[in-house]
Amino acid sequence: MNTQTQLFSTCIATLLLGSIITTAVIGGDESGKLGPVDSITFSGTEELILKNSGGHVSWGNEKTSTAWSVGFMETGKALSQLLQAEHFLDERNELNEELNGQISEVRALLATLRKEGESMDPDDPDLPTFRKQWEQLYGEFQNLQKIGAEARALLIAQQMESAYNEILEAVNVVSERLHVDLVLRFIPPDGDFEQGNPDSTLRQIRLRTALRLPEGIEITDDVLSELGLDAQ
Numbered sequence: 249m250n251t252q253t254q255l256f257s258t259c260i261a262t263l264l265l266g267s268i269i270t271t272a273v274i275g276g277d278e279s280g281k282l283g284p285v286d287s288i289t290f291s292g293t294e295e296l297i298l299k300n301s302g303g304h305v306s307w308g309n310e311k312t313s314t315a316w317s318v319g320f321m322e323t324g325k326a327l328s329q330l331l332q333a334e335h336f337l338d339e340r341n342e343l344n345e346e347l348n349g350q351i352s353e354v355r356a357l358l359a360t361l362r363k364e365g366e367s368m369d370p371d372d373p374d375l376p377t378f379r380k381q382w383e384q385l386y387g388e389f390q391n392l393q394k395i396g397a398e399a400r401a402l403l404i405a406q407q408m409e410s411a412y413n414e415i416l417e418a419v420n421v422v423s424e425r426l427h428v429d430l431v432l433r434f435i436p437p438d439g440d441f442e443q444g445n446p447d448s449t450l451r452q453i454r455l456r457t458a459l460r461l462p463e464g465i466e467i468t469d470d471v472l473s474e475l476g477l478d479a480q
Contacts, residue, residue, distance in 0.1 A: 304429075316429035319467040320458060323415055323433045326468075329477045330411035331404075343403055347396040354389045361385060418474040422467055431467065434458050 287299040298307055305315040330336070361382050368375055419431050435455045442452065469479045 317427060319423065319426070319428040319431045319465050320434045320461060321415075321419055321431050321471055322435060322439075322466070322468040323412075324435065325479075326415045326418075326472055326475055326477060327408065327411055329472075330414060330475070331407060333411075336407050336411075339403060339407070340400075343399060347392075347399065351389070351392050351396065354385065354392060357385055358382075358389060414475065415471065418471045419467075422470045422474050426467065426470065428467065432457060436466075437461075 287297050290296040290298070296307055298305055300306075301314060307313050361378075365378060365382065368378060372378075422428070423431055434457045435452065437456050437459050439456070441449060472479050
Protein backbone atom coordinates (compact mmCIF):
# COMPACT_ATOMS: atom_id res chain seq x y z
CA MET A 249 0.00 0.00 0.00
CA ASN A 250 1.55 3.29 -1.07
CA THR A 251 1.65 6.50 0.95
CA GLN A 252 -1.31 8.08 -0.88
CA THR A 253 -3.49 5.05 -0.23
CA GLN A 254 -2.51 5.00 3.46
CA LEU A 255 -3.38 8.71 3.84
CA PHE A 256 -6.74 8.16 2.15
CA SER A 257 -7.54 5.22 4.46
CA THR A 258 -6.61 7.24 7.55
CA CYS A 259 -8.93 10.09 6.52
CA ILE A 260 -11.81 7.68 5.97
CA ALA A 261 -11.21 6.09 9.39
CA THR A 262 -11.12 9.49 11.09
CA LEU A 263 -14.38 10.57 9.46
CA LEU A 264 -16.07 7.31 10.45
CA LEU A 265 -14.89 7.68 14.07
CA GLY A 266 -16.14 11.26 14.23
CA SER A 267 -19.48 10.14 12.83
CA ILE A 268 -19.78 7.44 15.49
CA ILE A 269 -19.00 9.88 18.33
CA THR A 270 -21.37 12.52 17.01
CA THR A 271 -24.17 9.99 16.62
CA ALA A 272 -23.67 8.94 20.23
CA VAL A 273 -24.37 12.43 21.59
CA ILE A 274 -26.88 13.79 19.09
CA GLY A 275 -30.55 13.23 19.94
CA GLY A 276 -32.66 11.01 17.81
CA ASP A 277 -35.00 13.83 16.79
CA GLU A 278 -32.48 15.02 14.18
CA SER A 279 -32.69 18.56 15.59
CA GLY A 280 -28.92 18.96 15.59
CA LYS A 281 -28.85 19.39 19.38
CA LEU A 282 -26.21 17.64 21.43
CA GLY A 283 -27.41 15.28 24.11
CA PRO A 284 -28.89 14.09 26.20
CA VAL A 285 -25.70 13.36 28.13
CA ASP A 286 -25.23 12.85 31.86
CA SER A 287 -22.06 14.93 32.05
CA ILE A 288 -19.19 16.39 30.07
CA THR A 289 -15.61 15.81 31.27
CA PHE A 290 -12.77 18.17 30.47
CA SER A 291 -9.29 16.80 30.95
CA GLY A 292 -6.44 18.73 32.55
CA THR A 293 -4.31 18.73 35.66
CA GLU A 294 -7.64 18.21 37.44
CA GLU A 295 -10.67 16.79 35.66
CA LEU A 296 -13.59 19.20 35.30
CA ILE A 297 -16.98 17.51 35.09
CA LEU A 298 -19.97 19.62 34.04
CA LYS A 299 -23.41 18.29 34.84
CA ASN A 300 -27.02 19.32 35.30
CA SER A 301 -27.82 19.98 38.95
CA GLY A 302 -31.46 20.95 39.38
CA GLY A 303 -31.55 22.81 36.09
CA HIS A 304 -28.23 24.55 36.67
CA VAL A 305 -24.80 23.89 35.26
CA SER A 306 -22.55 22.68 38.08
CA TRP A 307 -18.98 21.46 38.39
CA GLY A 308 -19.15 20.06 41.94
CA ASN A 309 -21.46 19.01 44.73
CA GLU A 310 -21.44 22.36 46.56
CA LYS A 311 -23.89 25.17 45.89
CA THR A 312 -20.88 27.41 45.36
CA SER A 313 -19.88 25.20 42.42
CA THR A 314 -23.04 26.08 40.51
CA ALA A 315 -23.79 28.64 37.80
CA TRP A 316 -26.60 30.94 38.96
CA SER A 317 -28.50 33.41 36.77
CA VAL A 318 -28.19 37.03 37.95
CA GLY A 319 -30.48 40.04 37.84
CA PHE A 320 -30.15 43.64 39.05
CA MET A 321 -32.84 45.72 40.75
CA GLU A 322 -32.80 49.47 41.42
CA THR A 323 -34.65 49.37 44.73
CA GLY A 324 -34.65 53.15 45.16
CA LYS A 325 -37.10 53.58 42.29
CA ALA A 326 -39.65 51.33 43.93
CA LEU A 327 -39.00 52.50 47.49
CA SER A 328 -39.50 56.18 46.74
CA GLN A 329 -42.84 55.52 45.05
CA LEU A 330 -44.11 53.09 47.67
CA LEU A 331 -43.45 55.58 50.46
CA GLN A 332 -45.83 57.99 48.71
CA ALA A 333 -48.66 55.47 48.88
CA GLU A 334 -51.88 56.89 50.32
CA HIS A 335 -51.91 54.70 53.45
CA PHE A 336 -48.34 55.69 54.28
CA LEU A 337 -49.10 59.39 53.76
CA ASP A 338 -52.21 59.12 55.95
CA GLU A 339 -50.17 57.57 58.77
CA ARG A 340 -47.58 60.34 58.60
CA ASN A 341 -50.21 63.08 58.43
CA GLU A 342 -52.08 61.66 61.45
CA LEU A 343 -48.88 61.53 63.48
CA ASN A 344 -47.92 65.07 62.45
CA GLU A 345 -51.34 66.41 63.44
CA GLU A 346 -51.13 64.74 66.85
CA LEU A 347 -47.59 65.95 67.52
CA ASN A 348 -48.23 69.45 66.20
CA GLY A 349 -51.31 69.71 68.40
CA GLN A 350 -49.30 68.89 71.53
CA ILE A 351 -46.48 71.26 70.60
CA SER A 352 -48.92 74.07 69.73
CA GLU A 353 -50.44 73.91 73.21
CA VAL A 354 -47.06 74.29 74.90
CA ARG A 355 -46.01 76.96 72.40
CA ALA A 356 -49.13 78.97 73.27
CA LEU A 357 -48.34 78.72 76.98
CA LEU A 358 -44.79 79.89 76.28
CA ALA A 359 -46.11 82.88 74.35
CA THR A 360 -48.34 83.78 77.28
CA LEU A 361 -45.47 83.51 79.73
CA ARG A 362 -43.26 85.58 77.46
CA LYS A 363 -45.74 88.45 77.48
CA GLU A 364 -46.06 88.15 81.23
CA GLY A 365 -42.30 88.20 81.66
CA GLU A 366 -41.89 91.26 79.44
CA SER A 367 -44.23 93.20 81.72
CA MET A 368 -42.45 92.22 84.94
CA ASP A 369 -40.07 94.55 86.72
CA PRO A 370 -36.48 93.29 87.06
CA ASP A 371 -36.76 93.74 90.81
CA ASP A 372 -40.05 91.84 91.08
CA PRO A 373 -39.71 89.25 93.87
CA ASP A 374 -41.75 86.78 91.83
CA LEU A 375 -39.21 86.89 88.99
CA PRO A 376 -37.15 83.85 90.18
CA THR A 377 -40.34 81.79 90.43
CA PHE A 378 -41.37 82.99 86.99
CA ARG A 379 -38.00 82.06 85.50
CA LYS A 380 -38.23 78.58 87.01
CA GLN A 381 -41.70 78.17 85.55
CA TRP A 382 -40.43 79.36 82.14
CA GLU A 383 -37.46 77.01 82.17
CA GLN A 384 -39.66 74.07 83.13
CA LEU A 385 -42.18 74.78 80.39
CA TYR A 386 -39.44 75.43 77.82
CA GLY A 387 -37.79 72.13 78.80
CA GLU A 388 -41.13 70.39 78.22
CA PHE A 389 -41.36 72.10 74.83
CA GLN A 390 -37.89 70.86 73.85
CA ASN A 391 -38.71 67.36 75.08
CA LEU A 392 -41.87 67.30 72.98
CA GLN A 393 -39.87 68.32 69.93
CA LYS A 394 -37.38 65.50 70.59
CA ILE A 395 -40.16 62.96 71.12
CA GLY A 396 -41.82 64.17 67.92
CA ALA A 397 -38.64 63.79 65.88
CA GLU A 398 -38.07 60.30 67.27
CA ALA A 399 -41.68 59.29 66.58
CA ARG A 400 -41.49 60.51 63.00
CA ALA A 401 -38.18 58.72 62.45
CA LEU A 402 -39.60 55.49 63.89
CA LEU A 403 -42.68 55.67 61.67
CA ILE A 404 -40.58 56.30 58.57
CA ALA A 405 -38.33 53.37 59.47
CA GLN A 406 -41.35 51.09 59.90
CA GLN A 407 -42.81 52.24 56.59
CA MET A 408 -39.49 51.71 54.81
CA GLU A 409 -39.28 48.18 56.19
CA SER A 410 -42.84 47.47 55.07
CA ALA A 411 -42.12 48.88 51.60
CA TYR A 412 -38.93 46.83 51.39
CA ASN A 413 -40.89 43.66 52.15
CA GLU A 414 -43.33 44.54 49.36
CA ILE A 415 -40.39 44.97 46.99
CA LEU A 416 -38.95 41.64 48.13
CA GLU A 417 -42.20 39.83 47.40
CA ALA A 418 -42.40 41.38 43.93
CA VAL A 419 -38.75 40.49 43.23
CA ASN A 420 -39.47 36.88 44.15
CA VAL A 421 -42.49 36.76 41.84
CA VAL A 422 -40.58 38.29 38.92
CA SER A 423 -37.55 36.10 39.56
CA GLU A 424 -39.67 32.96 39.44
CA ARG A 425 -41.18 34.11 36.16
CA LEU A 426 -37.86 35.04 34.58
CA HIS A 427 -35.88 32.17 36.14
CA VAL A 428 -33.51 34.51 37.97
CA ASP A 429 -31.64 32.98 40.91
CA LEU A 430 -29.70 35.91 42.36
CA VAL A 431 -30.93 39.53 42.41
CA LEU A 432 -28.57 42.33 43.44
CA ARG A 433 -29.71 45.83 44.34
CA PHE A 434 -27.83 48.59 42.58
CA ILE A 435 -27.83 52.11 41.21
CA PRO A 436 -27.22 52.33 37.45
CA PRO A 437 -23.62 53.38 36.79
CA ASP A 438 -24.79 56.24 34.57
CA GLY A 439 -27.50 57.45 36.97
CA ASP A 440 -27.61 61.07 38.11
CA PHE A 441 -25.91 61.94 41.39
CA GLU A 442 -27.83 63.72 44.14
CA GLN A 443 -25.97 66.88 45.03
CA GLY A 444 -24.40 66.86 48.46
CA ASN A 445 -21.12 66.78 50.33
CA PRO A 446 -18.16 64.53 49.43
CA ASP A 447 -19.30 61.85 51.90
CA SER A 448 -22.72 61.71 50.24
CA THR A 449 -21.15 61.48 46.78
CA LEU A 450 -18.78 58.73 47.89
CA ARG A 451 -21.70 56.77 49.33
CA GLN A 452 -23.54 57.04 46.01
CA ILE A 453 -20.44 55.82 44.17
CA ARG A 454 -20.17 52.82 46.48
CA LEU A 455 -23.81 51.94 45.85
CA ARG A 456 -23.07 51.72 42.13
CA THR A 457 -21.96 48.11 42.56
CA ALA A 458 -22.17 47.35 38.84
CA LEU A 459 -19.95 49.53 36.68
CA ARG A 460 -21.16 47.74 33.55
CA LEU A 461 -23.84 45.15 32.96
CA PRO A 462 -25.21 43.29 29.92
CA GLU A 463 -28.49 44.44 28.45
CA GLY A 464 -31.46 42.43 29.63
CA ILE A 465 -30.39 41.44 33.15
CA GLU A 466 -31.87 44.49 34.93
CA ILE A 467 -35.36 43.58 36.20
CA THR A 468 -36.31 46.96 37.72
CA ASP A 469 -39.14 47.70 35.28
CA ASP A 470 -40.55 44.20 35.68
CA VAL A 471 -40.64 44.59 39.46
CA LEU A 472 -42.18 48.07 39.22
CA SER A 473 -44.88 46.64 36.97
CA GLU A 474 -45.52 43.81 39.45
CA LEU A 475 -45.96 46.42 42.20
CA GLY A 476 -48.28 48.52 40.02
CA LEU A 477 -45.79 51.40 39.95
CA ASP A 478 -44.57 53.59 37.11
CA ALA A 479 -41.15 53.22 35.53
CA GLN A 480 -39.28 56.51 35.98
